[in-house]
Amino acid sequence: MPDSLRQILTAIAQGELSVETAYRQLQYLSYEPIGDFARIDHQRQHRTGFPEVIWGPGKTPQQLAEILERMRPHYPCVMATRISPEVFEAVRSRLGGLHYFEKAQICSTAPILPPQFPRQVGLVCAGTADLPVAEEAAVTLQLSGFSVERFWDVGVAGLHRLLSVRDRLEEMAVLIVVAGMEGALPSVVAGLVSVPVIAVPTSIGYGANFAGLAALLTMLNSCAPGIGVVNIDNGFGAAMLAAKILRSLSQRL
Template structure:
């Protein structure tokens, strides 16, 4: 129940169009809905501007579809991350309009237009292997109303590829850089633009990359000002943050 629905409910009670008992029953779901295995936060969008996101890993397909079923009654956009094909099939049973990115492992259900700005964010990857994480970031931003420009496979091993798209990158309001191996691309981009750069270290790389720790440390130690860093493979976190910055 959002702020508008709450006001309408109170007005109905005030005008005698709804009994107190009926009002109390509806208000029971006001702060959150207890499904037994999950407490869905009904006020998330009211407080922070975006509805609750479903982290699907560790949940059963039935649990995820149950959460989705309830959220559908609220008319909000729905995002499920780290979802398997099995989870998606369960969600599609309750919502045939649901879409699934096998690459990003993300489920989306768009119930309303959340366009927040005419500006866009750029999602940049060092290599093709970083695209799954980048797509998680891009789809996250898009479901929350942000326009996204994708610029993939422009790593430092062939820096001319990056320079060829520098005009598009510089026009973005925020830039997300996903890179594995040594993670140098975030620093390079940070030194070429006057916009915030969000580094996403990925777990791509050979043994000494330590599952993304090498890229994480490189980005954390960046000498380029204006570079912030999210956790390893956290495309969702980067997309969410970029969308928030873009709507300011």
């Protein structure tokens, strides 16, 4: 990633950067074009706290490899989401040194390292079929330096499973609750704990589930306060919201 304008000017003033090198970096200060198919938003991390993450669907393995290769020297970790095993193998054949998290369908340029932020995010998943979305959230957070504890298969059909981990849920800084079917789990969780709850509806369910619409509407209509709802199957979006909450808290402590 090209440095910020302040860093570039400081480096020139200290004789650490030539005018010609600075000029080349300034050309891509806002974005860097790659061929005729991508423009890397290098300033996103400065604006939002997190670098750009690559959306996998719709891109060819060659395009994904080129974007990852161009971004890798400038960021500790570059992520691409919704990458199938077949696509990952095709990308890896073009670019080495990649890591793959199959359940989450995330490809990254770095492994999961010890967390940089001490406060934990709890990932609460209703059923095994919801795991891909929950793992997308969990791995996104871990690759971003956050600590995660997983609470899998604690749906409302067996409420005793959820109640058995209630004390641990209360210890989390933020909870991400993932559920399909009727989507009732976030409401139940939010009625039991005092921490913020981010609800993620999934497309898992029978016909009247309408590919997650029923779960989405349930979560939006929850009578339990303190719930924020993201889009259907959007584990990544939930992770980014939780990360921003935690980063904001850490900057104010």
